[in-house]
Amino acid sequence: MSNIVVLGVQWGDEGKGKIVDLLTEDADVVARYQGGHNAGHTVMVRNKQFILHLIPSGILHKGKKCIIGNGVVIHPRALIDEIEGLKKRRVTVGRNLFISGRAHVIMPYHTLLDGKHEEARGSQKIGTTGRGIGPAYVDKMSRTGFRMIDLLDSSSFKAKLKANLEDINFLLEKKYRQKKISANRIYNQYMKFADYLGPFVTDTVVLTNDLIDKGRNVLFEGAQGTLLDIDHGTYPFVTSSSASAGGVCTGLGVSPAKVDGIIGVMKAYTTRVGEGPFPTELQNSLGEELRARGGEYGATTGRARRCGWLDLVSLKHAIRINGFTGIALTKLDVLDGLDKLKVCTSYTYKDPANSCGCSKKGKPCKVTDMPQTVKVLDECEPVYKELDGWHKSTKGATKMKDLPKQARAYMDYISEALNVDIDLISTGQKRDEIIFVNRPFKKAKKKK
Numbered sequence: 001m002s003n004i005v006v007l008g009v010q011w012g013d014e015g016k017g018k019i020v021d022l023l024t025e026d027a028d029v030v031a032r033y034q035g036g037h038n039a040g041h042t043v044m045v046r047n048k049q050f051i052l053h054l055i056p057s058g059i060l061h062k063g064k065k066c067i068i069g070n071g072v073v074i075h076p077r078a079l080i081d082e083i084e085g086l087k088k089r090r091v092t093v094g095r096n097l098f099i100s101g102r103a104h105v106i107m108p109y110h111t112l113l114d115g116k117h118e119e120a121r122g123s124q125k126i127g128t129t130g131r132g133i134g135p136a137y138v139d140k141m142s143r144t145g146f147r148m149i150d151l152l153d154s155s156s157f158k159a160k161l162k163a164n165l166e167d168i169n170f171l172l173e174k175k176y177r178q179k180k181i182s183a184n185r186i187y188n189q190y191m192k193f194a195d196y197l198g199p200f201v202t203d204t205v206v207l208t209n210d211l212i213d214k215g216r217n218v219l220f221e222g223a224q225g226t227l228l229d230i231d232h233g234t235y236p237f238v239t240s241s242s243a244s245a246g247g248v249c250t251g252l253g254v255s256p257a258k259v260d261g262i263i264g265v266m267k268a269y270t271t272r273v274g275e276g277p278f279p280t281e282l283q284n285s286l287g288e289e290l291r292a293r294g295g296e297y298g299a300t301t302g303r304a305r306r307c308g309w310l311d312l313v314s315l316k317h318a319i320r321i322n323g324f325t326g327i328a329l330t331k332l333d334v335l336d337g338l339d340k341l342k343v344c345t346s347y348t349y350k351d352p353a354n355s356c357g358c359s360k361k362g363k364p365c366k367v368t369d370m371p372q373t374v375k376v377l378d379e380c381e382p383v384y385k386e387l388d389g390w391h392k393s394t395k396g397a398t399k400m401k402d403l404p405k406q407a408r409a410y411m412d413y414i415s416e417a418l419n420v421d422i423d424l425i426s427t428g429q430k431r432d433e434i435i436f437v438n439r440p441f442k443k444a445k446k447k448k
């Protein structure tokens with residue numbers, strides 16, 4: 001048995017859905033540990049597209065157990081719609097889905113406040129997905145949140161809801177000039193959700209650890225990318241949860257000693273949705289071309305993704321934090337046909353106030369570690385290495401030898417610079433458009 005984590009290396013949208021879906025073939029259990037319905041995982045199965053937001057992509061495989069862990073925030077309506085949508089498409093959702101009783105619940109006022117807070121931030125807005133994710137995690141941390149298990153105790157739920165709404169309504173009325181929210185409406189609606197979702201709710205900490213102890217292969221599925229991690233991302237332009245590998249332990253109640261491998265899903269270039277610094281962003285026709293070729297529009301919000309070159313400074317940061325045992329490189333085919341490719345190897349930063357704290361005081365300095373503030377990162381200029389592109393198509397390649405030598409050189413360069421193996425290469429959207437250099441579960445087992 002072995003247990004591996006799959007998560008994004010960059011700002012999310014690296015194509016994790018497909019990689020999780022593929023690796024699920026070797027797994028018995030797929031468990032989500034953070035995030036909510038802000039995520040959108042696109043998976044193609046026999047030419048049919050599925051977009052999953054809350055349910056682990058493993059649901060598309062018969063006989064696999066899917067767990068939504070305590071680190072996830074759940075919008076009950078969105079989850080019910082997702083279950084119903086899958087059932088309509090003849091995907092089995094029943095005794096294969098388990099929801100943590102400790103997972104926090106997104107309430108209607110979280111969604112409302114997400115929007116209002118963003119409006120109030122004006123030009124400083126984060127560019128959230130507007131799904132109520134941040135406010136739900138705020139309530140979790142301030143210990144006023146509802147957990148899935150709390151929905152199953154109707155009288156306590158009602159009393160706490162009334163108490164919570166006193167503060168929420170004060171904020172809505174006084175600050176945002178909004179109408180009060182009625183406790184009864186939410187109560188009635190959420191009790192219906194509880195009836196529907198109650199049968200799925202269980203103690204997933206016990207379940208997950210029992211399955212691990214029984215020797216099952218577990219795949220831990222991250223929802224966002226490392227650079228969106230609340231602690232290690234480009235704060236405050238981040239999501240509100242622990243997207244990096246450390247989140248597995250708190251978000252599922254699993255010891256780090258049980259994690260055998262960590263696969264980072266890395267796009268062959270970089271994209272970002274929402275606001276925040278992005279040193280290698282291409283604000284030109286090439287950026288637009290990458291967006292069009294890569295279909296770079298959010299699976300959840302439909303927003304256009306910003307596109308740019310690969311950035312070794314932020315990638316090294318992600319590798320350091322997660323300790324990836326292997327990389328799954330995605331969307332290599334999107335780079336087909338470009339004459340030259342650029343990879344950012346360091347940044348140049350010049351700041352008379354010396355806010356980077358380096359010894360060069362006011363003179364341009366070379367930055368090789370991820371700056372701690374977005375102010376510094378925003379003012380960093382990328383330093384590039386240029387590599388040859390390729391003109392032969394890589395689309396659908398399934399063997400290394402089918403790739404043009406320049407594509408292999410590009411990957412070798414990345415792998416050496418980051419000191420990590422590339423274990424999988426995705427060459428298209430479909431399940432079989434993939435090169436397996438190593439099978440992650442086998443590799444993790446061998447290492448044990």
Ligand code: IMP
Binds near residue numbers: 013133224228275
């Ligand atoms: P929130 O998670 O909705 O609060 O949004 C915070 C930031 O994270 C925004 O920049 C979002 O665009 C970004 N974000 C959240 N989820 C995803 C995702 O699944 N892919 C890419 N970006 C995301």
